[in-house]
C-alpha cells in the first residue's frame with residue numbers, strides 16, 4: 001500500500017468507524033472539520049472531522065455493546081486478532097512511518113522505528129492475553145475454597161499525545177484488548193491520521209467493530225464525556241502533567257481506575273569515571289530523539305567537574321553534526337517542533353537561561369529553515385533555578401550543569417516534582433547500584449540513552465504518573481481482581 005493508500009485508508013477508516021460503530025451516524029457529515037498540518041512545511045495534509053460530546057457518547061455506547069462479546073471470547077481468540085493486527089501494522093510499516101513523518105515531523109527512519117516499537121506492543125500483548133492467571137488461596141475453613149479471578153475492567157478511554165502518534169496508542173490498546181476491554185481512543189488533534197490508519201488495520205485484522213473506536217476533535221468535550229460516563233471504567237492518559245491532573249480529578253466523580261503517563265524532567269548524570277564516548281553517544285540519544293520532544297528526553301545533563309570541559313567539548317561537536325530538516329530529507333535526524341507554541345516555549349527557556357548567566361555553546365536560536373525548526377543547542381553554566389532545569393523544555397536544547405560529588409548529583413537529580421526517566425553514565429559498579437536506588441524515578445538507564453521496550457515496565461513516580469505500561473505489569477491496569485469464596489456445596 002502506498003502512502004496515499006494509507007492516508008486513504010485513514011479516511012475510509014474514519015468513515016467506516018462512524019458507519020460501523022456509530023449506528024446513529026450512518027450518513028454522518030461532520031458539522032465541523034479540522035485541518036491536519038505537516039509541521040515541516042505548514043501544508044494542510046487533510047481535514048478530519050471535529051467531534052465532541054455527542055459523538056463520544058455514541059462511541060462509548062458502541063464500545064460498551066462490543067464489550068459484551070469481546071470480553072467473552074477465549075484468550076486465544078483475542079490473541080489471534082491482536083496477532084493479525086500486528087502483522088498488518090508490520091506489513092504497512094513504511095507507509096505508516098511516512099504518515100507519522102507527515103503529520104508529526106520526526107525523521108522517517110525514526111518514524112519507521114516508532115512503527116516497529118509500537119507494533120511490538122500489539123505482538124507482546126497478543127502473547128500476554130493467554131497468561132491472565134488467577135489464584136487459589138489456601139482456605140481458612142475445611143469446607144471452603146477461595147479463588148481469585150482477574151476480569152477486564154470494562155470500557156477504557158485512552159487519551160494520547162502527538163509525539164508518538166502510534167506507539168502511545170498501541171501501548172494502551174494492546175493490553176486493554178488482551179484483557180478483554182474495549183476502547184475509545186482520543187488521539188491528539190495534531191496527529192489523528194496515524195490513529196485512524198491503525199484503527200482501520202485493526203478492523204481489517206478482524207477485530208470486531210466497536211472494540212476499537214477513535215474520536216477526535218474538541219478535547220475538553222471528549223474528555224468530559226469519557227470522564228462522566230458510568231460506562232467508562234478506566235481512563236488511561238499520556239500527556240502533560242497539567243491535563244493529567246485535570247483528568248484524575250474528573251475521574252473521581254465516577255471513581256474510575258486511572259493510569260497516567262505524564263511529563264518528565266530527566267536528569268542525565270555523567271560521572272568523572274564514565275567512558276566519554278559512551279556518555280556522549282548516550283546523552284545525544286537521550287536528548288535529541290524526536291528533536292527533544294519525548295517525555296524521557298534528558299532535560300538536564302549533570303556533569304561532574306573533572307570531566308565537564310572534555311564532555312562539553314565532545315558533546316557540542318557531536319550535536320553540531322546533527323542534520324536538521326524535513327523528516328523526509330536524506331540524512332536528517334532533527335525534524336521541526338510540533339507547532340509555533342512549542343518553538344516559542346523553547347525560545348523563552350533559552351532566553352531565561354541566558355539572561356541568568358548560561359552560555360550558549362552551540363545553537364541558541366531558530367533555524368534558518370524557518371517554520372518551527374530550532375537549532376540543536378548546547379548551553380553551559382546552567383543553574384538549577386533556571387526554567388530550563390525546572391521544567392520540560394520539550395525541544396532540542398541540552399543544558400549542562402556542573403556538580404562536584406555523587407551526593408550533590410543525586411540531590412540535584414531528585415530536586416523536582418517529576419520522576420519519569422533518569423540516566424547515569426559511570427564505570428563504577430557500586431555507584432551504579434547506589435545511584436540507581438537513590439534516584440526517585442520510574443526508569444533508570446545506566447550507560448544507555450535509549451531504554452524503552454515493550455517487555456519492560458514504563459512509568460513514572462511523583463508527579464510523572466501512576467501505573468505502568470508495557471511488560472506483564474501493563475496488563476494489571478486493565479484488570480479487576482475478584483475474590484470468590486466457595487462455601488460447602490453439600491450443606492443442607
Ligand code: NAP
Pocket residue numbers: 159160161162163164168186187188189190217219220221222223224238239240241243244246260261262263264294295296392420460464465
Ligand atoms: P497534552 O496537551 O496534555 O495533550 C495530550 C492529550 O490530551 C491530547 O490528545 C490532547 O488533545 C488531550 N487533552 C488536552 N486537554 C484535554 C482535556 N481537557 N480533556 C481531555 N483531553 C485533553 O500533551 P501533549 O502536548 O500532547 O504531549 C506532550 C506531553 O506528554 C509532555 O508533557 C510529555 O512529557 C508527555 N508525555 C508523557 C509520556 C509518558 O509516557 N510519560 C509519553 C509521551 C508524552 P488535543 O491534542 O486534541 O488538544
